[in-house]
Amino acid sequence: MAQETDQIFVLLTGWILSYLPEWLRPYGLAVLGVVGVLAVYVTLFALTTWFERKGLARMQNRYGPNRVGPFGLFQPIADGVKALVKEDVVPFRADQVLHFLAPLILLIAVCMELGVVPVGRNMVLVDMDAGLLFFFAMGASTELSVFMAGWSSRNKYSLLGAMRAIAQMISYEIPLLLSAVAAVMIAGTLSLPKIVEAQSGFTDMLPHWYVFTPWGFAGALIFGIAASAETNRCPFDLPEGESELVAGYFTEYSGFKFAIFFIAEYIGMFSISSISVTLFFGGWGAPLSFLSFIPSWIWFFAKVMTMIFVFIWVRGTLPRLRQDQLMNFAWKFMLPLSLVNLGVTALWRFMNDDWQRWAACTAILVVSYVVLGLTGMRSQHVAPRKYRYAE
Amino acid sequence: MSPVFYLLAAITVGGGLAAVLLRNLIHCALAAAVSFAGLALLFLSLDAQFAGFVQFLVYVGAVGILIVFAILLTRNADEQEGGLFSRTWLMGLAIAAAVFAVLGWAVLRSGSVLPNQLASPVASVHDIGVALVGRYVLPLEIVALLLTAATIGAVIVAMHEKEGEQ
Amino acid sequence: MTPLTGYLLVAALVFAIGLGAALTRRNAILVLIGIELMLNAANLNLIAFWRYGPNPEALIGMMFAIFSIAVAAAEAAVGLGLVIAIYRHLHTTDLDQLNRMKG
Numbered sequence: 001m002a003q004e005t006d007q008i009f010v011l012l013t014g015w016i017l018s019y020l021p022e023w024l025r026p027y028g029l030a031v032l033g034v035v036g037v038l039a040v041y042v043t044l045f046a047l048t049t050w051f052e053r054k055g056l057a058r059m060q061n062r063y064g065p066n067r068v069g070p071f072g073l074f075q076p077i078a079d080g081v082k083a084l085v086k087e088d089v090v091p092f093r094a095d096q097v098l099h100f101l102a103p104l105i106l107l108i109a110v111c112m113e114l115g116v117v118p119v120g121r122n123m124v125l126v127d128m129d130a131g132l133l134f135f136f137a138m139g140a141s142t143e144l145s146v147f148m149a150g151w152s153s154r155n156k157y158s159l160l161g162a163m164r165a166i167a168q169m170i171s172y173e174i175p176l177l178l179s180a181v182a183a184v185m186i187a188g189t190l191s192l193p194k195i196v197e198a199q200s201g202f203t204d205m206l207p208h209w210y211v212f213t214p215w216g217f218a219g220a221l222i223f224g225i226a227a228s229a230e231t232n233r234c235p236f237d238l239p240e241g242e243s244e245l246v247a248g249y250f251t252e253y254s255g256f257k258f259a260i261f262f263i264a265e266y267i268g269m270f271s272i273s274s275i276s277v278t279l280f281f282g283g284w285g286a287p288l289s290f291l292s293f294i295p296s297w298i299w300f301f302a303k304v305m306t307m308i309f310v311f312i313w314v315r316g317t318l319p320r321l322r323q324d325q326l327m328n329f330a331w332k333f334m335l336p337l338s339l340v341n342l343g344v345t346a347l348w349r350f351m352n353d354d355w356q357r358w359a360a361c362t363a364i365l366v367v368s369y370v371v372l373g374l375t376g377m378r379s380q381h382v383a384p385r386k387y388r389y390a391e
Numbered sequence: 392m393s394p395v396f397y398l399l400a401a402i403t404v405g406g407g408l409a410a411v412l413l414r415n416l417i418h419c420a421l422a423a424a425v426s427f428a429g430l431a432l433l434f435l436s437l438d439a440q441f442a443g444f445v446q447f448l449v450y451v452g453a454v455g456i457l458i459v460f461a462i463l464l465t466r467n468a469d470e471q472e473g474g475l476f477s478r479t480w481l482m483g484l485a486i487a488a489a490v491f492a493v494l495g496w497a498v499l500r501s502g503s504v505l506p507n508q509l510a511s512p513v514a515s516v517h518d519i520g521v522a523l524v525g526r527y528v529l530p531l532e533i534v535a536l537l538l539t540a541a542t543i544g545a546v547i548v549a550m551h552e553k554e555g556e557q
Numbered sequence: 558m559t560p561l562t563g564y565l566l567v568a569a570l571v572f573a574i575g576l577g578a579a580l581t582r583r584n585a586i587l588v589l590i591g592i593e594l595m596l597n598a599a600n601l602n603l604i605a606f607w608r609y610g611p612n613p614e615a616l617i618g619m620m621f622a623i624f625s626i627a628v629a630a631a632e633a634a635v636g637l638g639l640v641i642a643i644y645r646h647l648h649t650t651d652l653d654q655l656n657r658m659k660g
Binding site for chain 2: 558559560562563564565567569571572573574575576577578579580581582584587589590593594600601604605607608613614616622623624626627628629630631632634637638639640641642650652653
Binding site: 147151189191 | 444448
């Protein structure tokens with residue numbers, strides 16, 4: 001019984017496909033998989049917008065949306081209707097083609113990222129040999145569309161926001177990749193379902209997740225911080241802060257195109273949380289061995305929603321980082337720490353499995369964290385400002 | 392010669408042509424990024440998955456952004472006086488056409504002696520990893536050294552001088 | 558026309574387009590774009606011969622292409638850094654005007 005609820009979507013797909021002729025089955029499988037994944041993630045997106053507004057509001061000691069339906073649950077529908085009926089204003093001097101293409105390319109790149117994530121046991125859309133590399137390749141394509149959005153609007157604020165966003169994204173991409181490589185080193189494969197399977201054992205009820213090792217803990221923290229920087233979430237949301245830059249690189253977008261940017265940002269957040277859950281938190285595995293009767297896809301989405309809640313919590317708690325503080329943090333703290341993490345992972349791999357390994361790895365990570373924090377994050381001496389006047 | 396191949400070839404060649412012929416520099420850079428993406432898809436159609444994804448990650452994600460940043464940092468307010476192409480454009484075009492003619496003639500002429508093996512090779516990431524630290528470890532280390540030197544060199548060359556022109 | 562011939566012709570075409578860009582455009586950055594297109598065409602050639610060649614298990618073509626991508630990225634970075642430095646001195650990126658050895 002537990003086995004069937006676990007594989008219910010796989011069995012359902014097989015049953016639907018048995019009604020199709022033989023030559024149509026691959027296409028039918030592709031269509032069913034894509035429709036399923038998109039439906040689930042767009043519903044999650046709607047729920048998350050409500051969740052975020054309620055969560056932030058409660059953290060800020062106010063109510064949040066509570067008019068539209070019970071507890072404001074129909075607020076996403078109201079938002080969607082509003083976005084659809086708003087007039088689509090395109091500035092006269094904007095670059096029409098790029099202005100139109102930018103949100104589409106962002107949405108396409110972000111939705112392609114969802115294709116490699118293993119949502120449950122045997123439930124991955126495409127099982128690629130180099131799945132993690134594909135994910136990071138699609139993540140790199142989002143930067144180009146951010147630039148297109150900012151530049152095509154012919155607006156100073158948009159361009160500034162786009163430049164800041166791209167600088168932030170490429171700076172934090174390196175710690176992201178290096179901390180993911182640590183998990184790949186131990187699992188021995190770039191294929192995401194196999195990385196989840198490598199974490200699926202239990203030693204007297206505790207799981208083998210990578211987050212419960214010193215390098216995995218540091219790696220998960222680095223990956224989480226770099227992930228919130230990649231998706232421009234607070235405290236790294238200088239490119240889109242309302243008090244800084246009107247709305248950053250989507251200033252000139254209104255109506256449905258703005259909604260597409262919004263969807264793309266949230267789905268990007270989902271996919272990067274999914275990857276961090278897959279790499280460090282055991283994917284679709286249960287936390288305690290006697291809880292394995294609960295289906296794998298429920299565990300996966302529970303873990304992803306917990307991570308989203310952590311993102312929302314951090315957004316409600318921390319103030320925004322300034323651009324130079326952000327870049328200093330990336331290059332002088334995160335990058336050396338992720339390199340040390342990589343070295344510690346190698347040490348872990350080749351030492352024998354006893355308490356010395358734990359002690360050595362933890363000691364190296366803590367010492368480097370303290371040293372980097374004291375040296376790399378010293379406050380900058382700000383020189384008196386030089387004013388240049390228009391002549 | 393499936394329709395997919397023709398479509399990808401059209402995207403690649405079209406992107407390359409647009410990168411050469413367009414007036415606005417940013418459009419040229421974005422067309423070049425489209426061409427790089429088309430080439431990555433051609434690599435994928437040749438069963439070279441790792442190379443295709445690396446091409447996407449490095450070229451579209453990094454080199455494309457680099458070119459765009461360089462264009463934005465070197466904008467002169469007035470566009471080129473004297474047109475897009477240099478004075479010796481005809482000679483350049485003739486040389487490019489001659490090169491294509493020679494290469495195309497060589498390829499078409501030797502069509503009968505070129506190998507035509509159609510079994511798709513399996514190049515798993517594990518094999519590539521083993522090859523990189525086994526047989527190709529020396530090129531790997533040299534490329535690492537080269538990338539370090541290039542990073543430091545690019546930063547030093549493009550850095551603001553301390554006593555500026557203020 | 559075998560598939561290999563098709564890929565080689567596409568690579569030759571992209572190479573010629575890159576060469577044309579490097580030889581005819583005035584802006585230094587477009588010359589660098591042309592050079593990147595030429596390197597990409599060479600990579601396509603390498604991968605096509607690896608796929609349709611006699612010994613694909615040795616991974617020679619794939620390795621060559623990956624190293625070539627890395628070297629091309631490094632060279633693009635240094636080249637664009639040079640263009641930025643030149644612009645800072647002479648306030649132009651027009652190659653026809655960079656014809657004096659004067660700082």
